[in-house]
Amino acid sequence: MALIVYWYDFICFAIVAAAIVASLWFLLRRERGCLGIDDTAYYSFLLLHRSKGLGSARLWTSCWRRLHPGWLLFTRSTSFLSMAALLAWDVIKWDASIFVYYTEWTFMLVIIYFAMGIVASVYGCLIYSNKELTLETGEDAVVEKVGVEFRQRLGVYGYFMQTIFQTCAGAVVMTDIVFWLVIVPNLSNAHFGLNTLMICMHTANAGFLLLETVLNSLPFPWFRIGYFVLWSCLYVVLQWIIHACGFTWWPYPFLELDRPWAPIWYLCMAIIHIPCYGAYAAIVIAKNSCFTYLFPNAFVKSYNPNLFIKPNTAISVI
Incomplete structure (x- = not known):
């Protein structure tokens, strides 16, 4: 192995292993423990086929009343295209080896x-424009329309989408804090140099995600900090692996063993990880x-599963 292991490195290995085990235990306990809970506020994605409401509606609805889902589509498309362009610029400038950085990992996850x-x-x-789904037909018609199997697949899709959103949130906060407070004040490393691209990437990731947060109606439960921790642990473990295979340079000085x-x-x-996730929460x-x-008449912090409305009627999340 190209990586020389010292006795104190086993403490580092133990810290990461403990974080992985604790996160998995916490997530399994909470995710599996929700089986007996009828509240669909956080769990409707995982158990959509058992929930009383079509919980996946929160994926495309806004927390602002009468806001057409097309506006959320527009902001998401703008964010996606802008961040994809920045990442392409980054790869063209530095080649694919730039993905050795945690910033690029998080940036790709947000994309x-x-x-x-x-x-x-x-x-x-x-769904919004479908004239067959109205409040008068009720939820039974919605279930019959989309089918149980499709609802389950949509629920799994929504579960992963929500999980990625919560992982991105903590990772973006930690990325920007480390970059602006730790790395930028110590740019003596020859591999670093503050430029326009770096400034754009470390502001766009937080800016677009905050805009998304202001508009969407996704919940943000505390226990899913476990996914954020697992994401970071995966990055660290892969760093160990590539250094064991001969890669000699560490992208971040605080990862050196x-x-x-x-x-x-x-x-x-x-x-x-705790204050970073807590800051976004x-x-x-x-x-x-x-x-x-x-904005008591325009903003709502919970959502109505009976979200299918009459044609030409403003959408509402109650």
């Missing part, structure tokens, strides 16, 4: 989320609290 959001919004626009204080860095990076809470107070 994948917006791509999934576009598909969901297109479907939502079709040949330093006696490496366990302290790894422990700090493990702990920082606080943004979602602030959105629901402040907008409900400032």
Whole structure:
């Protein structure tokens, strides 16, 4: 192996392994534990076939009353195209080796989320314009229309879309905090150099995701921080693997294993996941609290599963 392992590196390995085990245990406990819960606020994607409402409607509806789902489609498409262009620019400038950075991993994940959001919004626009689905026909007609099997598939799709959204949120906060507060003040490393592209990438990821958060009606449960932790652990483990195979340069100094204080860095990076995810959760809470107070007639923080409305009737999320 090209990677030299010191005794203190086993502490780093233990920290990452503990984070993976704890996240898996927490997620399995919460996701499987929801089987007996009838509330579909967070679990309708996983158990859509058992829920009383068509919970997947939150994928394409906005938290703002009378806002056509086409507006969410427009913002998601704009975000997707803009971020894809920035990533293409990055790859053209530095080649595919740029994906050694966590920033590019997170950037790609956000792009994948917006791509999934576009598909969901297109479907939502079709549902919105379908004159056969009205409030008078009720939910039974909706179930008969789309079919149980299709609803289950849509539920799985929505579950992954929501999970990616929550993973992106924590990862983007951590990426930008580390970049602006740790890396930029210490740009003595020859591999780093602040330029327009780097500034755009480390502002666009947060900006487009915040715009999406202001418009969408997706929940943000705390327990799915586990997916965020697993995402970061996957990146770290792959870094270990490529260095064991001969890659000698570390993209981030705090990941280096040949330093006696490496366990302290790894422990700090493990702990920082909590405030990063919590910061975005606080943004979602602030959105629901402040907008409900400032715009009581236009904003709603919960959603109505009976979202299929009459033609020419403004959409409402109650």
